[in-house]
Amino acid sequence: MRLSAIGRTAVTAGLLLAAAACGGREDPGAGAGATTAAGGCQGQQTTGITDTGIKLGGIYPLSGPASAYGAIPKGIKAYFDYVNAEQNGIGGRKVEFVVRDDGYQPPKAVEEARRLVEQEQVFALFQTLGTPSTTATWDYAGQRKVPQVFVATGASKWGTDTRHPWTIGWQPNYVSEARVYAQYLKQERPDAKVAVLYQNDDFGKDLLGGFRKAIEGSGITVVAEQSYEVSDPSVDPQMRNLAQSGADVLLNVTTPRFGSQALAADARNTKWNPLHIVNNVAASITVLRPVGFENVQGVVSATYYKDPVDPQWENDPEMTLYRAKLKQYAPDADPSVPYHAFGWAVASSFHKTMEAAKCPTREGLRDSMRNLSGVEVGMLLPGVTMSTGPDDGFPIESMRLMRFKGERWELFGEVIDTRREFGPLTAD
Amino acid sequence: MSGPAETAGEPMTAEKSETVGKPVAAGPAAGRRGALVRAVTAHRGRLAVAALLAVACYLPFQLVPFHVFQLTMVLVYAVALLGLNLLVGHAGQISLGHGAFFAVGAYGTAIMIDRWDAPHLATLPVAAAAAFALGLAFGLPAVRLHGLYLALVTLAIAVFLVPLLKRFESVTGGSMGLTLGKPAPPAWTGLAEDQWLYFLALAVAVVTFLLARGLLRSRVGRALHAVRDDEAAAEVMGVRLSFHKTLAFAWSAMFAGAAGSVYTWVIGFVSPDSFSVTLSITLLAGIVVGGLGSLAGPLLGGLFVMFVPSISQDVNEAAPGVVFGLLIIAVMYVAPAGLAGLAARLARSTMRILRKG
DSSP: OHHHHHHHHHHHHHHHHHHHHTOOOSOSSSOTTOOBOOGGGTTOBOTTBOSSEEEEEEEEOSSSTTGGGGGHHHHHHHHHHHHHHHSOTBTTBEEEEEEEEOTTOHHHHHHHHHIIIIISOOSEEEEEBSHHHHHHHHHHHHHHTOOEEEEBOOOTHHHHOSSOTTEEEOSOOHHHHHHHHHHHHHHHOTTOEEEEEEESSHHHHHHHHHHHHHTTTSSOEEEEEEEEOTTOSOSHHHHHHHHTTTOSEEEEEOOHHHHHHHHHHHHHOTTOOOEEEEOGGGOSHHHHGGGOGGGSTTOEEEESBOOTTOGGGTTOHHHHHHHHHHHHHOTTSOTTSHHHHHHHHHHHHHHHHHHHOSSSSHHHHHHHHTOOOSBOOTTBOTTOOBOOBTTBOOSOOEEEEEEEETTEEEEEEEEEEHHHHHOOOOOO | OOOSOOSOOSTHHHHHHHHHHHHHOOSSHHHHHHHHHHHHHHTHHHHHHHHHHHHHHHGGGTSOHHHHHHHHHHHHHHHHHHHHIIIIIISOOOOSOHHHHHHHHHHHHHHHHHHHOOOHHHHHHHHHHHHHHHHHHHHHHHHHOOHHHHHHHHHHHHHHHHHHHHHOHHHHOGGGOEEOOOOOOOGGGOOOHHHHHHHHHHHHHHHHHHHHHHHHHSHHHHHHHHHHHOHHHHHHTTOOHHHHHHHHHHHHHHHHHHHHHHHHHHHOEEOGGGGOHHHHHHHHHHHHHHOTTOSHHHHHHHHHHHHHHHHHHHHOSSOHHHHHHHHHHHHHHHOTTHHHHHHHHHHHHHHHHHHHO
């Protein structure tokens, strides 16, 4: 029997060599349907785009632990359906948006990215969600020279990294957000003692690291910090520890479920009444409601796009349009879910970026997404615009502070442009 | 897999038998076909393996890179399932923590490449050995625990691994994970990167399958089967239960570690979120669906784990999980012995029809 095993290995090796001798594929880089442009944009890639259509692919966790984010592509689809039906697409090109599920697992995201690029022949990857999934795919996007536009994660590396020109973020990165809170504290409480509750992953650490850096040289100090895992049942023990620190500011860096818990724990503890800053990720009204509005008065946060449940946007033209079109093109989607509005906002950002591209090619889109100047998007707050440049890979870097009053968030102060206040963000 | 011919196990056998069969057949077509059928029947296992290997070597030159990548991942999962099969299918133990050993292999390789710039291929034996040692350590509870209790202990391994990986940030890269380069194909092969990765995975798969086969045919394999079928009887026959149970864990962990190592080569990125409890459970589902206790089971299980989730998403975009679950139920209903059992049953009935015809 041993002989046959050796023999079989030999056959395999032989076949391998024979196959290798035949040589590899003729053109391993380009797929069967790869095309290039002529004229002024000569030689640039036009895969997935024609005079009448443009095909985009997105990867989201439709299943698994992060499936709440699966609402984002619904908002995007509704926007593109509306643009296709009523505005003849983007510059005459009807948008086809293919959504794939990665279950928030990086290896699955790699597979789906390959499927979209090689099999579906998409023009660009329009959003991958989550830092792990995006990190697993951006090398591939770079190798294939496929734009990976407006990824849905706030990690700062999408903008600071210089080796991946084909990938770009969209939302204000976590470091910028931390800078906004630091700026606010410097003005209001120059000698604040801060206690920090943060999620023990890239998101929590990015924000906390940014905050530490932004308060350097000021009178503000971090006196206590507690982390939690996404798998923890509750953050109550962490909150008890933080309460003992005697801090007068609490920075709450959490995702929605834990944000609620921390706000509730703060409300229950009548002996400790710090200024509570809750980060944007957990600042939705849907997070605050279960805690009880009377318990979250005076809580501070920052934002950059319009919250659909905020009554001050009731008669806002973009919000009215959003509500009407979502009802028309995605009747089962609830317009008050902020993820739908997020999808709408990012889709209209893509619309403007694509329109601004000089060439209708992948290279054209890459250059366009890195050459935005003061682009206004209806769903963003007034004063918040998209700007990028050769040395600026962050489309949105401005936010506005808000304070909870009555039953809604009230914006206050000016729009804070973190790039102007703190200078550009660099890799470390 | 009981081939009578000890001398030659090559695909040549079939052709030889055929030429030998011809003169013997006195009658016309019927007799010749009878001989051919006999030859095919006698060597069907080997024929199938040889044909499979030939197809496996041919495919990457015909498929687009995306499909080659998918097949590479099938091979990775197949190697991991091979280890799980050894433990669950042959030794009758249960493990809900197989993904943890897979992660140990993956992270072992990633850390070696990241810290010491180790050549990709050299990391595999080290990663596999590390997983083997860990498997040996975690095999100790298996000596005393049975069934559900053992399942709980192994589940605990999978559960505590993710926070552990996040804790040692300086080594593991924390929750950000580690991004690594992929092994570049040597120039003389003329292969593209995806093809090279595929052949690396194929080579690892072939070696591990041969290893597992050799292991199962030795004393160890017989002892494992005895333990699975009746522990008391096995002990009476002189099988050292504790020794073999612990070793079964170690071997199975080693295969998982090897698979994890190849996984890192192929994906080029590891993060704690890639190795959640779900991975362990998916692997267990994969081997049960593929077929416990058969050598074809891991391969079929790998195909299932890789392709069924995306197929179920094509069926219903809104709820891929529901379709996936229904498909598992359907497979278990139609083929209680897994896909490998179903394939064997189909092959048998085909043979019967051939013989009758």
